[in-house]
Amino acid sequence: MHPVNWAILVTYIAYVLWDGIRRSKDTDNIEGYFLANRSLPWWAVGLSVMATQLSAVTMIGTTGQGATDGLRFIQLYFGLPLAMVILGVTLVPLLHGAKVFTAYEFLEKRFDAKTRSLTAFLFLLSRGMSCGTIIAAPSVVFSAIFGWDMTWSVAMIGIPTVLYTMIGGVQAVTWADVKQMVLIVLALLAVVIVLLVKIPVSPVDALELAGATGRLQVFDFSWDLTQTYTFWSGIIGGTFLMLSYFGTDQSQVQRHLTAKSVDDARTSLMMSAYWKIPLQALVLIVGVLVWVFYLFVPGPMLWNPVAERQVQAEAPAEFNALQARYVDAWNIRTQDARAAVAGDHGVDSEVTRPDREALIESEAAVNAVRAEALALVTQVTGAPSRDVNYIIPRFVLDWLPLGLAGIFIAGVIAAAMSSIASELNSLSTATVIDFYRRWWRPEGSPPHLLRVSKIATGLWGLFACVVATYAANLGSLIEVVNRFGSFFYGSILGVFLLAMIPRTNGPGAFFGLLAGMGVVASVHFGLPEVAFLWHNVIGAVTVLTVGVLVSAVSPRPASA
Template sequence: MRPLDWIVLLGTLGFIVIYGVWKTRGSQDIEGYLKGNNSMKWWTIGLSIMATQASAITFLSTPGQAYEDGMRFIQFYFGLPIAMVIISITVIPIFYRLNVFTAYEFLENRFDLKTRSLAALLFLVQRGLAAGITIYAPAIILSTMLGWSLTATNLIIGVLVIIYTVSGGTKAVSVTQTQQMAVMMGGMLVAGFMVVQYLPENVSFGDAVAVAGKMGKMNVVDFSFDWDDRYNFWSGMTGGLFLALSYFGTDQSQVARYLGGKSIAESRLGLLFNGLLKIPMQFMILFIGVMVFVFYQFNQPPVFFNEAARSKVYATPYAGEMRELETKYTAAFQEKQEAVHGLVAALKTENEAAIVIAENKVDALTTAAKAVREEVKGVISKATPKAETKDTDYVFISFVMKYLPAGLVGLLLAVIFSAAMSSSSSELNALASTTVVDIYRRSVKQHASPKHYLIASKLFTIGWGLIAVLFATYASLLDNLIQAVNIIGSIFYGTILGIFLVAFYFKYIRGNAVFWAAVLAELVVLYCHFYTDIAFLWFNVIGCACVILFGFILQPLLGREKV
């Protein structure tokens, strides 16, 4: 890190925190603190919704996902625009009419207190875990790349978020997210431009896209059906739809964003704005990852992107074996580099026979290089058994730190910190809101003053922030981070969505039946997660369908009376 990078990084983060505190100071009651006095415009709502979902994991992990697996992760979002329309038409008017602070208040009106409390607790468990990962994801990578301690990095992110979230509540979250989205998207566009500029002179942008396509990275849509395949058109349009319905319709971290709108129209426009822009945004981030992949076809990548983990091997008896593998990898890369240049030349001539020959050669050499990388991972596991051998999440940040000029490194680190702060602030605000409104005010202390609940909201925000930091400090890396967050969400979201769908559309089913149906449905989802190979996106469909099915089965057995 050079001085200019530190100036850009600290200046950006300092401005966001100070602006958030100054702009939203003076909340005097729980209405202003948790709903922002319903003063949000549609563009603030839309940007806040996008920023809440676009965590640091998005900017760290998504390019690495594309580097390894191509563009097919974009299918995860195919159901999202449809979900935005459904929520705008059905959910928003109900929440506004009931004037609720949280989504779960509605469930007591429709069912009973225990069903409301169950949904709130499911949310608190799910979002509490996710909040820890949201902080941990960038912290583990940034601490490794910058040489900081993991605890210190967790504390920096956590404390910055707690300061302005406690100060201004929901409005502070939404206001700061507008600036954070500008930083995030601006930084990623600059990174995308730079990686294309770094391609060899004889390789045009069109050549880069063609090479990516021939190497299997432009796999945007896959219509094949496979229950075990996480990302295809069908899982995106069904499982992705149900996940989006639950996340945006029942997750308080998102519901709070549009409950603070000036009107139903403003909230609807904010959601639709997100529905229109989310897929293009994710496409851009994935595409940047693909361009980084193409860049590394002409410039030798590290044999293992987590340089800190690789370097530890040299202090062990396996150092010689690692050096041999690195030499072998360099030779394999040089041979593949020549083959990729040959593929580019063949593509320029449009000679199909030459293209097929070059493509087959590149594929064979790519497979050989991957085999060497697998050997390297095996050596790392033997040398340092606790080391994480999946380095996908380090691909993009490794490129940034090694190749971008002074100032831009600081900007991209500001992107990652901003994304971590934006998602974490939404999560802490939502966790505090749900804890105060659905648990504390409803079941613990029912008749306190507005000031008491305001203070309680701030204290619970601090408490959840500390829990998230603690969890982040002691968490272990979970596969690819963006998948880890979505897996955790899918385990709980289907059940929560099922409760809400029953509430909205199945008046026959009452409180006792839906409560026990939800308990059974969650057990089914947990079984699917731990004992089957079903792709996690389907958990959303399974959980939701089970709540509805079990509800219809249990209702005649438990009676029609609301408890």
């Protein structure tokens, strides 16, 4: 990478670190350290909520998905605005009114200690591992693209984040999120502008080319439960997923608990309700435009440079044969793309329609050669060959002007840091509030608890960095944990929904939660083809049903 890009990256990391550390002046007790004394304005909280959700995977994985699959992924977010409106009149005022540090603390006030401890434990288990994968995803890509050692990549992202989160607490996390979110959006907009300038056809023609190959196909109205992204899974399953994520996951709940009033908390969530879908469209459109760009500019057959070099070295004959076929297929596709947009912008034109069909065929031919090349990668390396995550970083380094590449890489690191910081902060909160203070040191002095909170943040950061460093070897374990996470996400939402139903009780919540997780696990293993978004609906409905029934038959405590 050019020294100017390096300078931008180093300046960004140094600034975030300095800005985060100076926030520590305002945190001298755990209410300040974890909740900023419930004093933050809605716009800062709102940007923090968005920055927490948007990780480096969005910047490099989702953009890559836009290049290969187009816009259909956006359907996942169709339920988000509805979820935010529902949360504004249910869990947000409920949690604020209860004056809690964690969402799980509320469950003890409403139900019992074992329900609180179980939900908090499930949160720690899943978020602890996911924090590692959030660091690992960009680190793996940077290692391959820049040739860095994995440990160095992890350290560059992980260490500054752990330091500012540990020292500055939620104040540092939130104000860093604000600046990181601005950087991320500016980086995405800059890439779109550069692409529009560099693509040798008009923006309308670029959209026609993307549309001809199905990349602008957003809506799938089928009721096929095996399809992950459909309009209905997005609206129904997505609503349950977003209710659970924003309403019961401590990494998000802690964002809106820092707002200075219920109104500010509600308004902060409305920011996502308004902007999440357009922002996600922007992310996917970056990928779509990068695909259009590579219609006219030769791109690599394999996007992962490490895999490319390895295959070239170990199977040169097969690689060269595939490379020759790839160049031929790419040349034909380029000719077809030029023909499809030459001299006619009418989408229903009789002239362009046959050319569009030719483009679809030549696109399929390019993809077929790539599929063979990816199979060769798996054969040679013995590792998964999916290389979607490498498309955007390679475009950025090869084609963005000097300085802008550094800004985009800083944007990717900002996206990673903002998610990791919020997760570390919430992991520490749940550890200290739901376990340490609840079970071991209820009478701990404020300075003692603050010291323990900082140590907990540091230890979770260390754990996440270790998981990230060994992510490649822990692959199957991480997958198991993520799968386990999907078993209880909807079920935890069910417990919170149950809390809003009168006459439900602790045994109902606890056994409802166990039943919900069990049913989702049964569906996952018995009907593996059912898409994961529906698991959230199944889990929540099971908990509600079992919870109400168990509450009805179990004896009520005398104090209720």
